[in-house]
Each structure stands twice: as structure tokens, then as C-alpha cells.
Amino acid sequence: MEGGALKASSFVLSPEGRLKFLAGALGVDTFSGDLVQQGGAFGVEGAAGHVLVSGRYHLTGGALAAEIAGAPGGDSHDTFQVGRDLILDNDAEFRVSLLDGFTPVAGDIYEIISAGTGITGRFGRVSLPEVPGLGFQVLYGQTSVSLSVVGLDGDLNGDGFVGLDDLNL
Numbered sequence: 001m002e003g004g005a006l007k008a009s010s011f012v013l014s015p016e017g018r019l020k021f022l023a024g025a026l027g028v029d030t031f032s033g034d035l036v037q038q039g040g041a042f043g044v045e046g047a048a049g050h051v052l053v054s055g056r057y058h059l060t061g062g063a064l065a066a067e068i069a070g071a072p073g074g075d076s077h078d079t080f081q082v083g084r085d086l087i088l089d090n091d092a093e094f095r096v097s098l099l100d101g102f103t104p105v106a107g108d109i110y111e112i113i114s115a116g117t118g119i120t121g122r123f124g125r126v127s128l129p130e131v132p133g134l135g136f137q138v139l140y141g142q143t144s145v146s147l148s149v150v151g152l153d154g155d156l157n158g159d160g161f162v163g164l165d166d167l168n169l
Helices: 164-168
Strands: 002-012 018-021 023-032 034-037 050-053 057-059 062-068 079-082 085-088 092-098 109-115 118-120 125-127 134-140 144-151
Touching: 018 023, 062 109, 085 109, 109 118
Parallel strands: 002 023, 018 034, 023 050, 034 057, 050 079, 057 085, 062 092, 079 109, 085 118, 092 125
Antiparallel strands: 109 144, 134 144
């Protein structure tokens, strides 16, 4: 796939097939097979959802795009379940956005990705929402990637950053 947008409830490859995703947007609930993403954005757009990649997911470029719409638990945020392994290269981006004006609270933890046989590498770029007084930390486990919401101690002016302006206050 080299551009445009593909949205479907399921995408099925033959047993020996794999999709090389180069650009555009891919949004599916179930992807049966191995996915190699070299560009574009992969995720559910506009609503919290669950994505299943039955095989291996190799993210060499582009972004895995996740959305959060409510407190942890239930269907409040996007989840990506990878049946085999997730391989992350330095050009891979983890892009998170908040939906419908939702504001998380410090202490919230969202498990975004789970991989059946493990995760290799880390995202080279991380794009996270800016929320005054809060920050986000990406947590890597052997088979999961989670997002932790943390309070920013020292953010006295409430701009979401601890900087010289806070020191002056």
C-alpha cells in the first residue's frame, strides 16, 4: 500500500503473504498475517477501538497512532494486540492523542500494545498530547507497551512544562 486510506473491519492475507505498508492510513479491526509498516499511520481513527494483527508486526517507519477517550479499563482507549512479535525500528513513531477533550489524571496507566511472543526495539519518536500539569511516560515490557500519566512537579505556571518560567515563579 503506497498511499490513500484503507479502512476495513478485517484484512486477510494468504498464509505466505505479507503487506508492505509504505504511506497513507490503515485502519482495520483485524489484520490476518504479517504487517511491515514503512510509512503512514496505522490505527483506529476517531473512536477508541481494538486492533488485532495475527502475525508479526514490523514497524520500520511511519506511526502507530493510538487514541485515548476515557479512564483506563473497558473500551476507553485504543489497544493493539499482536499475535507474534512486534519489531520497532528507530524510525518508528508512537503517536498518541486524546479524544473529545478528555483529560487523564496522574496515575492512569493505559496498556496500548500487547505482543504474544515479545517486543524488540523501541519507538524512535514519540508524539504525546500536551496537558497542563501532566506528562506521559512510555513503559516497555517484554510483551507490552503502556502509557503512564505522571504529574509534573514544579510546573508552577500550568503550561505543561517545567522550565525557566516556573523557576521565576
